[in-house]
Each structure stands twice: as structure tokens, then as C-alpha cells.
Amino acid sequence: MSVLVVGSVALDSVETPFGKADNVLGGSATYFSASASLLAPVQLVGVVGRDYPIGDLEPLAKRGVDLAGLECAEGESFRWRGRYRHDLNSAETLETSLGVFSHFRPKIPAQFRDAPFVFLGNIDPRLQLDVLEQVSRPKLVACDTMNFWIESRRSDLLALLGRVDLITLNDAEARQLTEEANLVKAARWIMARGPQYVVIKKGEHGAFMFSHGSVFFAPAYPLEEVYDPTGAGDSFAGGFIGYLARSGDITEANMRRAVVYGSAMGSFAVEQFSIGRLMEVGPADLARRVRDFHRLVSFERDIDA
């Protein structure tokens, strides 16, 4: 089954304690696609400017990312410049230039409208809602968001919550949205407004998936080298939704596995700048890392417990 993703396609310039990269492929839809396409066919909807190195997206197309929904508009591409210091958990934004992204109006191509899995990347909730008007009854709709929309588009975001099955957001965003310091309470607050599943990402501290009556946790993989955390959250989402699409199964047991596939893809994403590592890894690497995750948390309960 295929996954439709709507989000940003950008050029990133990033500096970390380990090096720097200039004008490399970035954006939520790019990371998501690079990750999900290892598991399922992906249909991308986004916008770039005339300056975008479209040819650099060729490897994505080769891996099954349909770029028919990538609009090329008059103007400059979305560019982000950021820096990570020693705390790799938080990026410092040095410059954001929205370019053509500021006028983005997602148009879902006819052949994408029946996608069974939809991921609404981090864009204006009004546009996320607009995408839902254009698609027909997906099996699962997931969305991401960020502090900017929580502040500036609160009522639209609340309307969106009523129409998605799952939301991914980080711990700070969950606290900001719900005004609850406690994540269990924050998740309950969100579920009361629509989503059946709430995935709270804690960066290097792993991710929780809350649902009614159940909570699942997957740690982040303890890597020795983290080069660039950019895109880890979207790569997580790509692995997660990609796995669901591959299996077509949205039972609780499979959703748990999907979180682990998401964590595995997130752990690859940070091993190199941009989507470099995501495009290198194959199914055997992914299977190996999922096994490593299983070993990382496995313990046998004893007879008492």
C-alpha cells in the first residue's frame, strides 16, 4: 500500500560539532520520503523553486518516490540554516527563508487521492485540513506539527485533531499544546480531541506511543556517533508509516512494531548529514537494527512477575 506525504522540500545548511553541510536536501517531506520508501511506495506533494537541484532527487524517484506532486514554482526554494552545539537535542535556527513555500497550496494529483496512508508533514494546519478535503477516506491519517502552529493556528490545529488518527509531536510541543507538564496527561488531553494514537518524540530519549488503555515506549538507539539530528523526527515518521503501509495492518501489535521501525530509521538519519545515510541503508540493515532494538529492551519476566 502507498503513502502520501505532504510537506516541505528544502535546502538545508547545517553546522554540528562534527562538521558542516551547505545547501543539502532537507525538508519534512524529503526526510519522510527517503525513510518511508525503504518500506513502501511513496507519493510526495510539495513545492520547490526554480533554483532547486531537482536532479538530486533522482535517487528518491529510483527508490519508489513518485514526484508527480512536486510543484516547481517561480521563485526561490525554502532554505533553512541551523546549528547544533553540544546539546544535539535542540537546533538553533540561524536563518529561514520560506521562498515559494510561503505560497504553497497543496494540490493532490488525481492518482494520489486514494492513498491508504497519509502523512501531513509539519505545515500550516489550514493546509493540512485542505489536503484532507482532497483525499478519499484513507485507512490512516497522521500529522505532525510544531510550536509555531500551536501558537499561531491553535483553532485550526484543534480542528485538525478531530480529523486525524494519529499525531506525532515532540515532548515540548505536547506540553505547549496541552498546557500539561506531565506527558501521560498531555497524551490523554490530545486523545480526548480526536486522535486514537499520540506519538510523543523525545529525541535522544526515545518515543512514547499512547493509545486508549495502552502505552508503548521505544528508546532511541544508543549510537556512538550522531552527526546531524536534522530530520530525525520526519525519518521516524517515515519508518513508522512506511511500515504500516507495507503491512497494511493497523492493529495495536503492529503499531508497536511500527514505532520500532520508525526509531530505527530515525537512528540511521542522524548518522550522516541530509538523507545520506537513509539512502544508503537497505532492508538488511534495517532488519539488523530492528533486531538490535529488540535486544536493547528485552528481558524475560521471572516467575514472580
Next chain:
Amino acid sequence: MSVLVVGSVALDSVETPFGKADNVLGGSATYFSASASLLAPVQLVGVVGRDYPIGDLEPLAKRGVDLAGLECAEGESFRWRGRYRHDLNSAETLETSLGVFSHFRPKIPAQFRDAPFVFLGNIDPRLQLDVLEQVSRPKLVACDTMNFWIESRRSDLLALLGRVDLITLNDAEARQLTEEANLVKAARWIMARGPQYVVIKKGEHGAFMFSHGSVFFAPAYPLEEVYDPTGAGDSFAGGFIGYLARSGDITEANMRRAVVYGSAMGSFAVEQFSIGRLMEVGPADLARRVRDFHRLVSFERDIDA
């Protein structure tokens, strides 16, 4: 099998966003004992002043904590006053008064010297080393430490590392001791200096146990109400070592289970001030929480992985 613990026995005054408690039982040896005694007999070595409400320790004695090594010295007891604001991960110390603890010289009673499990709570590494001179070949020796000793007693601490099987410390302390930002590298640095196991506690973000060729992770339990984080680390250590002592088994598989028992006891500790909750819970509560931990991280690998 019994556990010998050497550490502080204090009076804490604590303020959290949820309330305050004055002059309640505290100290590393107290939390450790309250936790471990649910699983195994405990032998406590520490010191208090004449002002200590010794009678309040009676419930510990009833639960199998042998207080024969608790010295009552002329002077004031160790008192700590602290506050947690909304970030429950870090305490703000308002006042520390060492009292008789500043002259503490642990004397291990003859009947405690064969204890198969020894936990050296967070005291001067010179005293921790001195305790090891007084005991005969334990099956497992674990120690804790803190930033103050890492700064002021570095060479003694390094000598201690050569003589313990396991060390517990938090992520900030691991980074400070090793000057490695990455926890995997930090753990390797420590293991190269002696301990076969390194347990890195990350507060609400769980705990890693590193050993040669293996890493295990247990999340902190996602509680809806955290009243007071004081003593969570020592309660973790108590559950961990207490479980090992109960089973007498220090294989890797059992050490993993022990981390989960430690996490379970840590999660109880924070539900009330002081050792209140630790003294309330029974074996059935513990077994239930261990089951909940298992459910929290369980996923079935699929055929591909």
C-alpha cells in the same frame, strides 16, 4: 542472600510543585534499604546524630533491615533542604548541613562482613575504598558517586573503579567523569577502568546498563503523578541489587531483570515524599509494576527482522 549498604541516613526537607515535607527520613542508605528490603535482607551501615528520630526507622527494621551498623554519634544529623521546580529532573539544594556525617568512618560489624552483595552509596570514595578493606570477597560490589567526588576525589574514585563490579551514576556525572558527551563512549571509558557493568541513570528518561558487548535500556515508568523525585536513584539501586541478592544470580539475563526491578522501585519512590510509598508497597504491587514495564516495551519482531 543479604545486601550490605553503606551510605547516608539523613533528614530531608523538600519542596516540590505538589507540596512540602519537613525533616523526613532521607539519605542514600535509607532509600536504598527501604527499596532493597522488599526483596532481600539488608544490613545498613551509617551514622546519625543524637537528634535523629530513631523510632521512625522501626518499620525498616521490621522489614528486615539490620540496623546494627547504624552508629549514633554526638552531634547533629545530616540534613538536606532542597526544592524542585517544574523540571522535576533537577533539585535545587537550599541547605546542606553535614553534622556527624562529616566525621563518618564506616565500621562494618563483624556479622556484616560476609555480605555477598555490597552497595557503596554516594560517600567519599576514600571511605568507599575503606569499606572494601573491611569486607571479605563479596559476589558483587556496586558503587554510586556524584559530581562533588568526581571533582574533588578523582584519583580515589579511579582507584575505586578498579575494585567494583558495577557503578551507577547519572548521565551528567558520566559525562563529567569521562569527558565524553556520548554515553556509549562514556560507558566504554568507565568499563576500561574496571567495572564490568555501568548503569547510567537518566531520571525520567530511564536507565542504560552497559556491559562488554551488550547494552540494555529500561524506560522510567510513565507516571501521571510524580510528587518528589528525591531518592529515586538510590531506590533504583535498592531494587536492582535487592533483586540480584534475592536470586543470587548475576548472569546477564538476570542483571537485565534487575534493572527493571530497580526502575519499578524508583517509580514507586517518586509517588510520595520520603520513603512513604516504598514502605507501603508489597510484593504483589512490585510484580504488577514489573508486568507493566514488560508491556510498556514489548513488541513482537516480525518475520523480516
